[in-house]
Amino acid sequence: MWRENHYLILLTLNSSSDSTFFESQQFPLRLEPSHQMIAALRRTFMTAMTLVVFTSSCAYGQLIRYQAAIRSLADGAATFRSVEALPALGRDVAARAFAAGSYSRQFRIGTDARTVVSRNAEDGIIVAIEQDTDTKIWETAWLLTVDCAGGDAIINDVAIRPDGRLVVGGTFFNTASLERNQQQPISLTGNGRTSFLALADPTGEWLAARSVPGMEIRSIAIDNEGAIFVTGPGVLARRYSPGFQQIWNVPQPANTLQAEHIAAGNDRSQPFVYVQGTTSQADNDQDVFVIQLGKEAGNRLWNTEITSNDTPFPGQERTGGIGVGPRGILRVAVSSDGFDLSSGGVFVQDAPSQPSRHGYLLFLDPNDGKLLNDRLLGVSTEQRGVMETYNLDIDYAGNTYVAIGFTGSFSFRGVIQQGREDAAVVVVDSLGIPMRFLDSDGDANAAGFDVAAPGRDLQILVGGVVGTTGELFGLRPVAPSVDRKAYLAVLDPPEDQQSYLLSLPDPDQELEVLVQSINQLEGEVYRVIDNPDRNLRLVSADLTTEQAGELAQAGISLELDRVLVPDGQVGNPAGGAPAGWALQTLNNAFGPATGIYCYPETCRQTALYLIDTGIDTSSGFFDGNPGLEISESIVVRGIGDPLDPLSGYDPTIFEHGTEMLSMIAGPDYGAAQGTPIKVVNYNIYPDGNTTTISALIEAVSRANTHKSVNHLYDPAAFCIASSSATPGASPAGLESAIDYTLSSVYATVLVSAGNGSSDSAANYTPSDLGVTRKGVICVGATNPANNRVPNTRSDPDLSAPGLNVEAADINGNLTTMTGTSASTALATGAALIYLSLNPVLTPSDAETALELSGQIAGGNRIVFVPDPSTPAAAEALNYMDYTSWATWYDLDPDGVGPNGSDTDWDGDGWSDKEEYFFFGSHPRAPGMPRTQNLTMVASSQSSASFEFSLSCLLYQESALTFPFRLRDGSRLSIRRSSDLQTWIDCTNEVQNLQKTGEEGTAVMIGFDVNIDPGVKARCLYQILVHP
Structure with a gap:
């Protein structure tokens, strides 16, 4: 719609609400007066202030490497089974990880002088390790134990509540004690092997605990309201209040071997709980299931089976973790040694060709559990390779981090990864694009049981390592030990990494060659822009100084991809x-x-x-x-x-x-x-x-x-x-x-x-x-x-x-x-x-x-x-005439064809000039213009009313008064004739020459003429535009 000029009156902010506008101005408009980013945890999105992530100056893609590796010390064995982590908040709050598991005999980690001693075989342990904001060194902040004198106590999982407190779950035998500073210990009793839930302050103090009978807690999920969901052998799922009061219980279905992992949607748009476990169909035939439950009552909504073809031998699927992404899309990790893996009857697209145990990441629709996308976490290049998936986490951007253990040769992003009972974190982005494969190296037996991803620039891998030779996490060694030791490995950006724009010396060469060169050097591709027809072919990647130097020596052009x-x-x-x-x-x-x-x-x-x-x-x-x-x-x-x-x-x-x-x-x-x-x-x-x-x-x-x-x-x-x-x-x-x-x-x-x-x-x-x-x-x-x-x-x-x-x-x-x-x-x-x-x-x-x-x-x-x-x-606003308009549309500049008639490029019956002056329409696109421009709209014995269109591009209010000049300087005239031979300009004589409306890219102009009823004569009118 094309409207008249508007006048906008600008008032001061303290003007009263009944301020009047200047009456002399038309169409007055009065001026009106005048982080939380969620860190995604493995099992839910938490919205606590303690989890606020301030976006760093480099929140986009980064190169990530192992920058620290710490293992347990003292005389004893230990394993970390679970980890959660929080990012640093500026210089005031350090990045912190909470690793939990069990130990036997003695346990010490980091430079902390404190050594704890187990009461019997295994006792539970949870350790807070934080990064010094100045030295960047990770040190032990505190540790808490779950002591069991009559048997084993194990912490299987830890999760963070919205208020920042830690919920810990595991098992003990008959009795357990949670020691506290300057307070009586919390005592738990059970009947044989019994589960427990405990609450710890993030500063290192047990606050409360209760026994949980009838199940073995393996996994915990907490939603944004603090509701606690648990799963493990004995039940499918239970819900507890933040105060550990049971809300509902869903029994374990028939044929279920055990439930292993649980995840919860974060807000009201995701009112679901998801359980991953295994089921047995026949001897040596183990499948994985994913079940969706309603949060409020635990009602089952759908069940998806993940299985493989049973020929030539029954395939075995194993659980590897579950999580809910930012859009509610479910991420499910599994391992399988079968062929033709399918989820809900839909075969995966990223399928292997070698008979090996592979790890998969599946993307499931929360509405019905259907498979949306899938990604192999490595393609075995030789028979009988083994990759096990253990757990996963999802960051706020939707990237998934899977903790794995592997042996054999696996290809990821075109790069061969050789494993000898090694641990790794495999990363896949929210569209299923492979990002990175970060593994340990050595002859020791290293397993990565869990990973935490508080942000894109910080991940923590935990597990256990044992061997008479050391294990390297990047360049960070873990010393050998004949006892299994708990370890924590930190992944964050190396100091010398930078973002680069790279291009090949030969513009006709395919960019895939460059991408593979970057992958082979273990750089990280961030963006590929390939428009050879526009002379635009480049890759953005994150590289260390050494990697950039090697690519430069190969003749590749590098420029900084600056912020x-x-x-x-x-x-x-x-x-x-x-x-x-x-x-x-x-x-x-x-x-x-x-x-x-x-x-x-x-x-x-x-x-x-x-x-x-x-x-x-x-x-x-x-x-x-x-x-x-x-x-x-x-x-x-x-x-x-x-x-x-x-x-x-x-x-x-x-x-x-x-x-x-x-x-x-x-x-x-x-x-x-x-x-x-x-x-x-x-x-x-x-x-x-x-x-x-x-x-x-x-x-x-x-x-x-x-x-x-x-x-x-x-x-x-x-x-x-x-x-x-x-x-x-x-x-x-x-x-x-x-x-x-x-x-x-x-x-x-x-x-x-x-x-x-x-x-x-x-x-x-x-x-x-x-x-x-x-x-x-x-x-x-x-x-x-x-x-x-x-x-x-x-x-x-x-x-x-x-x-x-x-x-x-x-x-x-x-x-x-x-x-x-x-x-x-x-x-x-x-x-x-x-x-x-x-x-x-x-x-x-x-x-x-x-x-x-x-x-x-x-x-x-x-x-x-x-x-x-x-x-x-x-004059100030006009920079257009017919010639420039014709040039813009690639028309004949004077609008006259070889035969002397006006050109009509689109053949719609109106010449290019008429489309310019009268319609403002597209001269290269045939339309449905009026059958004629000037029409009589009303008549009587004494008068007649006419209407014609004028391009809105040329119309201005002054065009309807003398000298009737249009915006481009041309002049409008209305002429009359009685014989079509002699024409008289009557623009000044017509009455009520005015704008009457709008029609597409034209304005409608109307005018009236008087008729002498006593004179019997023909009178014809035409509209002209003069240069």
């Missing part, structure tokens, strides 16, 4: 700059404060490609602008990134993009409120507050494709308000992507100059492209005095207001933004106005138009949006 950050910070809505000053400055950077911003109403559909964070539309704020259509929001993710942005856990992750759009075209605060805009959002921040150049390259490339397919001839702007924090030129891949934007899809690109220093924007990425390429507009930030905002970069192409610019936050409330992001948003809104009014502007022409119209103030060229009611507005 990008958003260029806007939340300002102060209560002060710092006058309310509404930014929009007013677009109209007039020189005059006194008027509190008024007037924006043109334009008619041509434009496309905005907002390459930023995601956009939060849930508040309904953007519904206030009916011309704004937010069509798509696309996450630009690398391998290991979340499928969905983390807005469900940390809504502020959408803050920057939401505020940007509100300043571009949102109601109340947008520069282009009167322009029809279709928004396509590319979220290059799927996992935190930073992104990389490779994400930007991929986003630009995907936006190029989208525009080519969906908006080939529509005017468009790419808005990029992110920049590198460190100096450096834009890499060749980004240059190629932007060059395609400018020369092939004809979109104007606006980039922010950047914040954080007063250096020249020409020294940073991607703002340097504003210097080297016409059509890329680098935007700087000014304050109300028209001076550059301090601590923002200099030498932009254009400037716009960037200090405490009013915007809408994710809740639709007033906030402000400071920095070159804000100025880029306003400049983008202005660019869309110009492009809608002049849809045939090339990117270079659009930059020239904005520069020529810019306001020179304070030594800066400030973006100008003319008040459309002023006499000079038409």
Whole structure:
């Protein structure tokens, strides 16, 4: 819908609710006043404050290696069976792991001088080990025991409640004691082998415990409300309250060998519990089942059987862990030595060819248990290899970490892994893409029984190791021992790892060659961008200095895949700059404060490609602008990134993009409120507050494709308000992507100059492209005095207001933004106005138009949006004529064919010129235009009324008064004739010449003529447009 000009009155924040608008202004609009990220644990998502993860500056893909390995000491055997972990929170709270299991005789670990002694054979042990924030060394913080004088006590599992306390489960024989500091021990009694639940404070103190009869607790899950779910031999599942009161019990089904693992959905959208166990169909034929139960009553909802073909021999499936991903998709690990493994009757797609025991990761639909995806955790390259899966964890991004043990040769990502009773963590991303295989090495017997993944940059593997020779976890040795020892191995990024952009010296060579070279060196591929037709072929990967050196020696080109950050910070809505000053400055950077911003109403559909964070539309704020259509929001993710942005856990992750759009075209605060805009959002921040150049390259490339397919001839702007924090030129891949934007899809690109220093924007990425390429507009930030905002970069192409610019936050409330992001948003809104009014502007022409119209103030060229009611507005906003329109659509420049008649490219019966002047329609796309342009709509003996269409691109209010000049400078005339030979201009004579409506890309113009009933004569009318 094409509407009249709107006047926006800007009021101060302390204006009373009954403030009146200036009566002289039309269509007044009043301005409105003005983390938790969930860490995913193996069995649920926990929402405790103790589990808050502050996104690091490098939340995207990273290279992970074993950086520490600790084993138990003293005279005795020990095994860790379970582990949970919490990430560091800045420098104040250290990363911490809680490892639990059992020991015999004596136990000591780390440099802690405390040695505990078992009462009998085996006693339970739980140890807290934390990383010193300065030295990065992992040390023992405390340890607690479950002592059993009459038999064995074992801790099988540990989980973390929402309040940060630890729930511990296991077994004891007859009696057990939990020692406490300066308090009486907690005593437990049972009848023979008995299970228990215990509660421990994360600072190292037993708080409570109870006996759990009738089952052997093997696994614990806790949901976000603190409900406790347990499973193990004897029952299928039980639910306990946070205070250990039993809520319900589901008996173990017939033919069930034992239930092993349990997982719980996190919130009300996932009100389910999942149990994984084994069942026996016949001798030596063991299958795995997964059962879904309702949380409230434990009612069974579905049961999926995981089995293999029984020929040539019965296959045996074994459990390997279960977890619920961020979208509710179930992850199930199993091992199998059979052929044709199937889940719920559906065969896996990633199937082996060798008769060996393989590990699998299955993705199941929570609605019905059907198989959605699958991934082998390694493909055996020789017969009779063995891989056992023991447990798994899922991080907040949906990546799955599986603890395994293996012997034999297995291929993963094209790399052969040789195992000799070794332990490993195998990682698969949320789409089932293999990420990494991190194994131990040595002749000792090492098993990895559990893994914790508190974040993408920290994982903890625990288990047991025994042997007369040592075992290496990466470069970290574990000393030999004839007794089995408990160990804890830490995986985190090596200090010398960096992200690189890599390309092959031969552009015709397939990138798979490069990917395999990276995999062989144990680097980690993060993103592959392969568009050879656009001269864009590169890989983003994380590499150590040594790995990068080896690839460089092989002739591979490497550039740093540098970090990008958003260029806007939340300002102060209560002060710092006058309310509404930014929009007013677009109209007039020189005059006194008027509190008024007037924006043109334009008619041509434009496309905005907002390459930023995601956009939060849930508040309904953007519904206030009916011309704004937010069509798509696309996450630009690398391998290991979340499928969905983390807005469900940390809504502020959408803050920057939401505020940007509100300043571009949102109601109340947008520069282009009167322009029809279709928004396509590319979220290059799927996992935190930073992104990389490779994400930007991929986003630009995907936006190029989208525009080519969906908006080939529509005017468009790419808005990029992110920049590198460190100096450096834009890499060749980004240059190629932007060059395609400018020369092939004809979109104007606006980039922010950047914040954080007063250096020249020409020294940073991607703002340097504003210097080297016409059509890329680098935007700087000014304050109300028209001076550059301090601590923002200099030498932009254009400037716009960037200090405490009013915007809408994710809740639709007033906030402000400071920095070159804000100025880029306003400049983008202005660019869309110009492009809608002049849809045939090339990117270079659009930059020239904005520069020529810019306001020179304070030594800066400030973006100008003319008040459309002023006499000079038409000239200031017009950069189009028929020749440029014909060039845009690849038409004949003068519209005249070889035979002298006007051309009609699409053959729809209307000439190209008529489509330009009267309809504003697409001249290369046949449509269904009116059968005639000028029609009589009413008549009487004394008068007649006529109506005709005029392209909305050329219409302006002044076109209907003398000298009847259209926006492009051509002149409208109405002529009459009685004989079709002699025509008389009667434009000044007709009555009520006015706009009567809208029809697609045209406005309808009506006029009346008087008829003398006493004169019997024919009178004919025609509409002409003169150059």
